[in-house]
Amino acid sequence: MRVLIDLQACQGHGRCAAVAPSLFQLSSEGYVVTPVIDVPEGLEDDARHAVANCPEMAISIEGE
Amino acid sequence: MSDVAPEIPTAKLDLDLDERFLADPWGTWAELRSEHDIFRAVPGTPFGESIWVCTRESTIREAYKLGPEYFSNQILFPYLPPGPRVLGLVQMDPPEHTALRRAMSPLFGPSVIDAMRPRMHEECRRIIGEFIGNGECEFVGDFAKPFVAAVFMKFLGVPMDRLDDLLAWGYDAVHLTIEQDPDRSRRAAALGNIRSLMAGLVVERRAQPEDDLVTAMLRVAEQTNLSEDDLHGTLVLLFSGGLDTTAGSLSFAARHFAENPDDRPKATANPTTIQNATEEILRAFGILNATKLVIKDAEVGGCPIKKGDRIVLATSSAGRDERVFPDGDQIRFDRDSYRNLAFGLGPHRCIGSHLARAEIEVFLEEWHQMIPDYHIADPSAIHTHGGIVMGIDHLPLTWKVN
Numbered sequence: 460m461r462v463l464i465d466l467q468a469c470q471g472h473g474r475c476a477a478v479a480p481s482l483f484q485l486s487s488e489g490y491v492v493t494p495v496i497d498v499p500e501g502l503e504d505d506a507r508h509a510v511a512n513c514p515e516m517a518i519s520i521e522g523e
Numbered sequence: 524m525s526d527v528a529p530e531i532p533t534a535k536l537d538l539d540l541d542e543r544f545l546a547d548p549w550g551t552w553a554e555l556r557s558e559h560d561i562f563r564a565v566p567g568t569p570f571g572e573s574i575w576v577c578t579r580e581s582t583i584r585e586a587y588k589l590g591p592e593y594f595s596n597q598i599l600f601p602y603l604p605p606g607p608r609v610l611g612l613v614q615m616d617p618p619e620h621t622a623l624r625r626a627m628s629p630l631f632g633p634s635v636i637d638a639m640r641p642r643m644h645e646e647c648r649r650i651i652g653e654f655i656g657n658g659e660c661e662f663v664g665d666f667a668k669p670f671v672a673a674v675f676m677k678f679l680g681v682p683m684d685r686l687d688d689l690l691a692w693g694y695d696a697v698h699l700t701i702e703q704d705p706d707r708s709r710r711a712a713a714l715g716n717i718r719s720l721m722a723g724l725v726v727e728r729r730a731q732p733e734d735d736l737v738t739a740m741l742r743v744a745e746q747t748n749l750s751e752d753d754l755h756g757t758l759v760l761l762f763s764g765g766l767d768t769t770a771g772s773l774s775f776a777a778r779h780f781a782e783n784p785d786d787r788p789k790a791t792a793n794p795t796t797i798q799n800a801t802e803e804i805l806r807a808f809g810i811l812n813a814t815k816l817v818i819k820d821a822e823v824g825g826c827p828i829k830k831g832d833r834i835v836l837a838t839s840s841a842g843r844d845e846r847v848f849p850d851g852d853q854i855r856f857d858r859d860s861y862r863n864l865a866f867g868l869g870p871h872r873c874i875g876s877h878l879a880r881a882e883i884e885v886f887l888e889e890w891h892q893m894i895p896d897y898h899i900a901d902p903s904a905i906h907t908h909g910g911i912v913m914g915i916d917h918l919p920l921t922w923k924v925n
Contacts, residue, residue: 470869470870470872471624471625471628472866472872472876473628473632473633473877474876476632476633477633477877477880480633485632487629488625488626488628488629489625489628489629489632490625511861511862512861512862513862514862514863514864514866514868514872515868515869516862
């Protein structure tokens with residue numbers, strides 16, 4: 460599973476890092492820095508949790 | 524109203540003064556939503572401009588998407604005239620806003636807030652301990668405001684020795700209606716008092732840095748070339764924003780759990796249900812009616828929005844939007860996570876959202892451990908306020924003392 464992040468849409472609310480800290484690292488300014496994240500096995504639910512929580516709808520699962 | 528074309532959706536709503544709205548904001552929103560995704564509110568501003576109110580998540584997102592080219596944050600209150608910028612960050616528009624917001628966001632990030640949790644638990648238990656033996660309290664004044672103030676004022680760097688003054692200024696700066704403050708002099712005085720306090724702290728921290736937000740903001744101001752005026756204004760914003768927004772959410776939560784004892788164990792069963800319950804409170808009891816000034820003619824939900832009008836993005840209504848949450852009036856703590864717009868959207872979304880969530884979570888856990896059974900002493904004594912940030916002013920609770 461891969462997670463795609465629309466970095467233009469990201470407003471730095473940090474909700475992804477709060478609900479799925481093992482997947483999302485934020486820059487020193489609080490923004491997601493990488494547009495694609497490979498989801499390690501076992502963290503698929505965390506990834507979906509982050510998708511569901513982003514207020515800006517900036518996160519998606521590749522192919523979904 | 525002869526100048527208004529008949530197809531313009533119009534409805535009566537005064538966010539500050541409508542008795543029906545103050546008594547039941549979410550019931551009123553449900554009625555308004557059933558008629559209009561967006562409508563022109565009557566009355567408009569006291570100066571003759573229209574106030575447009577977006578009730579649906581889709582129209583709110585549509586407006587946010589148009590963004591600051593059309594909708595400016597320089598006026599935040601639907602019924603106030605334009606004036607000089609007094610609240611720094613929140614009244615700025617991009618690109619000026621962008622650099623400052625980026626520099627400030629990390630000060631309120633999830634890891635910073637998580638580190639404060641042990642102190643939040645301590646403050647929460649200490650404050651409840653002060654009145655638990657009485658078998659009653661006025662929740663807003665005895666708990667919600669002192670708790671939020673104890674957590675936030677220390678974080679900000681404001682001494683707590685004049686708490687009653689601080690709370691009164693914080694209230695007057697945001698919530699006074701035109702009936703309570705016809706010439707807006709009380710609001711101006713409160714803002715002036717907060718500004719003097721902040722300006723004084725800036726002088727002190729320049730001489731002697733501390734581990735607090737005022738000191739951190741001195742570094743931010745240097746990095747971003749922030750004017751002294753906007754530094755003070757931004758600190759005034761943090762002061763008032765940090766105090767009574769969360770107190771409002773806590774009070775609506777307390778009213779819900781006082782009225783629905785069966786929901787208490789469901790909400791507080793474990794850390795996950797506490798987090799879900801916090802989301803559910805934020806969704807179902809949204810308090811924000813973010814207001815912006817229209818600076819360029821626009822169309823939202825098919826309505827012609829004119830330069831000079833105000834637009835209210837009622838995220839307090841969006842949390843109950845049937846198209847997004849089909850059973851939105853049901854308060855449930857087994858929902859899967861979902862996005863909600865309780866903190867707004869876009870670049871101006873609440874910078875303190877992680878702190879607010881943590882405060883609600885700590886309240887749910889500690890209160891119900893210490894006072895598991897309680898009820899509202901006199902429902903007719905409950906007072907609420909509306910406006911851009913809704914809340915309860917008076918909520919008397921009682922419980923049995925062993």
